[in-house]
Each structure stands twice: as C-alpha cells, then as structure tokens.
Amino acid sequence: MTASLADLTDRMLQAAHRAGAESADAVAVDGTSVSIDVREGRLEQAERAEGVDIGLRVLIGRRQAIVSSSDARDATIQTMAERAVAMAREAPEDPHIGLAEAEQLARDTDSSRLQMHDPSPEPDPAMLEEDARRAEAAARGVAGVTQVQGATAGYGHRRVHIAATNGFSGGYARSDRAISCVAVSGEGTGMERDWDADSRIFQADLRSPEEIGRLAGERAAARQGPRRPRTGRYPVLFDERISSSLVGHLVAAANGAAIARGSSWLLGREGDRVLPAGISLTEEPHRPRASGSRLFDGEGLPTTERALVDDGVLTGWILDLATARKLGLQSTANAARGTSAPPSPSVTNLRLTQGEASREDLIAQMGTGLLVTSMIGSTINPNTGDYSRGAAGFWVENGEILHPVNECTIAGNLRDMLMSLVPANDARDHLSRIVPSLLVDGMTLAGD
Structure with a gap:
C-alpha cells in the first residue's frame, strides 16, 4: 500500500x-x-x-x-x-x-x-x-x-x-x-x-x-428573533455539537508539553479527581472507522487504549518521548508528527462516559438556564483554568426552551465546570471524539 x-x-x-x-x-x-x-x-x-x-x-x-x-x-x-x-x-x-x-x-x-x-x-x-x-x-x-x-x-x-x-x-x-x-x-x-x-x-x-x-x-x-439573556449565575447545557470543546480543554491541560513547561492548571493533580465519579475519558486509538485511529504513533511506538481519566480520577499525562524524558516518565505513545516539526504529544480518539438522560431530560432538569449551540472567541487561562467565551443558543425556563439567545458571554473555571458535568446520552459514535451534550451547573452569564 x-x-x-x-x-x-x-x-x-x-x-x-x-x-x-x-x-x-x-x-x-x-x-x-x-x-x-x-x-x-x-x-x-x-x-x-x-x-x-x-x-x-x-x-x-x-x-x-x-x-x-x-x-x-x-x-x-x-x-x-x-x-x-x-x-x-x-x-x-x-x-x-x-x-x-x-x-x-x-x-x-x-x-x-x-x-x-x-x-x-x-x-x-x-x-x-x-x-x-x-x-x-x-x-x-x-x-x-x-x-x-x-x-x-x-x-x-x-x-x-x-x-x-x-x-x-x-x-x-x-x-x-x-x-x-x-x-x-x-x-x-x-x-x-x-x-x-x-x-x-x-x-x-x-x-x-x-x-x-x-x-x-x-x-x-430557529435562531430568528434572539434576545440577550439576563446576567447572573445559571446552569449551562453545552450542545453535543460543541461539548467536545470542554474535553479538549482538559486534554490540553494534561498534555505533557504543558506539564513540562509548568503552564497547566492540572499541574500536580495527577491522581486527583477532575471529573465526577462514574465518568471516565478513554483514549481509543484502535477504534475502526474513526479518523484519529492509528496502530503506532509518530515515533513508531505501539498505541494502546487507556483511560486518561478513570472514574473521575486523572491517571497521568499525554506524552511523547521527549516530554516523557523531561518528566522522568515513559512515553504514552502519543507522539504526533508532521513533515516540518518535531514530534509533539497529541491524543487520538476519545470517548467520554455517557449518561442515561436525553438532552431533553437535561433541559427539563436545568430549570432556568442556557442551552449553548455555538460559541465564538475564547479566553482560557492555561495556568488557572479561568474560562470565558462568547455564546449563542436558547434560553430555558421551567425546563422548556423559550427563545433564541445571542450576544452573551459564559464564564467560569474549568476545575469547577468539569467537576459538575452531567452528561446526556446523545453522543455520535462515529466521531473521533465521542462526547455527549454536557450540563454544567452555576456558570456566570453576562447579558443584559
């Protein structure tokens, strides 16, 4: 071939x-x-x-x-x-x-x-x-x-x-x-x-x-006639189309390059709980028909399935050979390689534990809050985990969608946000990152 x-x-x-x-x-x-x-x-x-x-x-x-x-x-x-x-x-x-x-x-x-x-x-x-x-x-x-x-x-x-x-x-x-x-x-x-x-x-x-x-x-x-939401603290439901971005921030913080530089809000938290009990984040490099699959990494090491987060507990870092040596550890076979740059740590396919509730169930559960379907811009502090993004979606009251929303900002801290995750059951199995809609409690909304 x-x-x-x-x-x-x-x-x-x-x-x-x-x-x-x-x-x-x-x-x-x-x-x-x-x-x-x-x-x-x-x-x-x-x-x-x-x-x-x-x-x-x-x-x-x-x-x-x-x-x-x-x-x-x-x-x-x-x-x-x-x-x-x-x-x-x-x-x-x-x-x-x-x-x-x-x-x-x-x-x-x-x-x-x-x-x-x-x-x-x-x-x-x-x-x-x-x-x-x-x-x-x-x-x-x-x-x-x-x-x-x-x-x-x-x-x-x-x-x-x-x-x-x-x-x-x-x-x-x-x-x-x-x-x-x-x-x-x-x-x-x-x-x-x-x-x-x-x-x-x-x-x-x-x-x-x-x-x-x-x-x-x-x-x-459905987005016609949007309004700005009330400023305050509300639950936020990240739609399945964008929820993998939250997992992406966790993965970036667990990247060995960030750990070696000392510029990660996960620094020193190996073995600590970073997700709620019962939720795991698993890397699946051998999943068939997935865009991130590979038998070997960019340095020729064999890949294997592993839990980056096991039952809510962070198990370790994402490492290639060089970052592993810097940290006195062994490579996790996560080297990615292009033609113009040296190897660097990167993940393959990911799967977050799904919940039993549907997205509609979580909308009913959240009471009053925001369903986010799109985001723009990003201010993420890699050292503290402070999070702020522009958002649009739909306002929910009494467990029902009332009207579309735009021109608002959602803010919080990734440590708190990830610890309050409630996953739905609507993830798409063919994606490289299988992540369902995610409900996060108590985020700050800046609107009217």
Whole structure:
C-alpha cells in the first residue's frame, strides 16, 4: 500500500547518513483533495489539490534539525540532508531528544483492520457538485430560510509513511468524504445563520445531502428573533455539537508539553479527581472507522487504549518521548508528527462516559438556564483554568426552551465546570471524539 512512500523515506534516511547524521527519522505524505462549492444553484468554486510532502529530522548527539520539502527528487533530498546536518551542528543541545530504542517499537503496523481507508473509487466532481446542490436545495426549502451561504461537498485521500534509523518503518492510508451546508434566516441586521455537516471515512456511511441541508435550514430558522439573556449565575447545557470543546480543554491541560513547561492548571493533580465519579475519558486509538485511529504513533511506538481519566480520577499525562524524558516518565505513545516539526504529544480518539438522560431530560432538569449551540472567541487561562467565551443558543425556563439567545458571554473555571458535568446520552459514535451534550451547573452569564 505504501511501497513508494517507504522507498522515499528510505532514500531520505540514506541521504542523512551520507551527510553525516548519527540518526534520523523521515516522514512522507502524499494525497489528493477535491472540494466543490455551490451557491444559488450554481457552481461557485471547484478545487483539486495533489502533492507530496517530505520531512527529515537528523540528530547529532543531543542536537537536532528538521527540514521539509514538496520536491522528492534525489538531488533535493540530498540537499535537504546536508542542510539539516549543518543546522543540527549549530543547534542548541537538548538532553531529552532522541529516537526510540528498538525494543520500544511497534511490531504490528498493518492498519487495514482499522478501516481508515475507503477502497471505493474516488467520486467524480459531478457527483460532489450534485451532493452540494441537493444540500443547498433542501436548506432553501425550509420555511424561514432566506438564503444559503454555501453548500460544499468534498473528498480527500492521503497516505503517510514514517521510517527511522532505529529500524522502524510503517505507513497507512486515510480517506474522508464530507458534505456541509450553512443556511441564513432573516434579513439585514436580523440575519442569523447555522449549519450542519457530516464527514465519514466510508462514503456509504455519509448522511444524505437532504438531511444535512434540512437540518442546517431548521437550525438557522430557529435562531430568528434572539434576545440577550439576563446576567447572573445559571446552569449551562453545552450542545453535543460543541461539548467536545470542554474535553479538549482538559486534554490540553494534561498534555505533557504543558506539564513540562509548568503552564497547566492540572499541574500536580495527577491522581486527583477532575471529573465526577462514574465518568471516565478513554483514549481509543484502535477504534475502526474513526479518523484519529492509528496502530503506532509518530515515533513508531505501539498505541494502546487507556483511560486518561478513570472514574473521575486523572491517571497521568499525554506524552511523547521527549516530554516523557523531561518528566522522568515513559512515553504514552502519543507522539504526533508532521513533515516540518518535531514530534509533539497529541491524543487520538476519545470517548467520554455517557449518561442515561436525553438532552431533553437535561433541559427539563436545568430549570432556568442556557442551552449553548455555538460559541465564538475564547479566553482560557492555561495556568488557572479561568474560562470565558462568547455564546449563542436558547434560553430555558421551567425546563422548556423559550427563545433564541445571542450576544452573551459564559464564564467560569474549568476545575469547577468539569467537576459538575452531567452528561446526556446523545453522543455520535462515529466521531473521533465521542462526547455527549454536557450540563454544567452555576456558570456566570453576562447579558443584559
């Protein structure tokens, strides 16, 4: 599957050796992406991109340098290697860098069981254009929709191969198929917009363009006539479309790079309760048909499922080799790698424990408060966890949605917010981050 890319990474490693590198690793990526935009029933834009990117990291002692290129000719690769070695000799020493030991490396590199690549033929542009037209037409058919800002259908396919002088060599292919639609209701200063989208690895799993367009239109129409909420402290329900952002803040704080810098509000809290009892956050790198799946990380270490938070308790950090060495720990096989930067810690797929209540049950439970369906801007203090974001959604009183809301700010502290989470049962299982709607008690709303 990745024979040509394997050859390309091998050529880079050989060039690095000839140039004087003591060790090296290489990444090669090639891919195709197609995007078709439709507006007012007509083709607005069509884009197709194809290319290859290569990256080479060389190490000399405890010094390293990285170079990248989109030119895979032998002469270019040799020039890259020579420049990288020259740069590494002038780079500052870092006692924590270095490749994995041979015994640490993944042995199973056949990613076919993860189903990350759809073997069906690439859709032709006419098929993508038709999908976008159908989504736009469905949105326009919703009462209250005055225009459709745009409908897009796209396809992507890429292959990745990683190799290093420690003996590791592995690659995989990924594909994705997507449809999105943005609808607008109202006129002039009273315009409101909303969206829907779907992205899948397998084209057969993709929701219909009609459903995507209709939901975008219904959501935009429902936002007509918004008001600003009362200022005060209220429960806030984060809709499933945006609730994963809260988990993202927790994951960012548990990132080994932030811990090593001392710039995380989770610093010193390993083994402490950070979520309510009964709620776990699990990383699932081997989940089939999920966009974040991988058998090995960017440094060739085997990935494994683990609970980042187990029954509410933080179990540890998200680590690659370098950050693990800084902290005196072992890598958790969370290295991510591009062609132009060294490895850094990053998670794969995540799953948050779901609750038993539906979103409607939580709306009834919250009494008076805010259902947030979209957010803009962000002020997150990484050291203290102080949280403030612009929000829009729907005002709830006596457990019922009354009217749409915009132009308000929600604020709190992530430590308190996460400890008060009440999850719904509405998470979508095909997403990389499976997170349901989340009810947070006692946030500060700034409105009228």
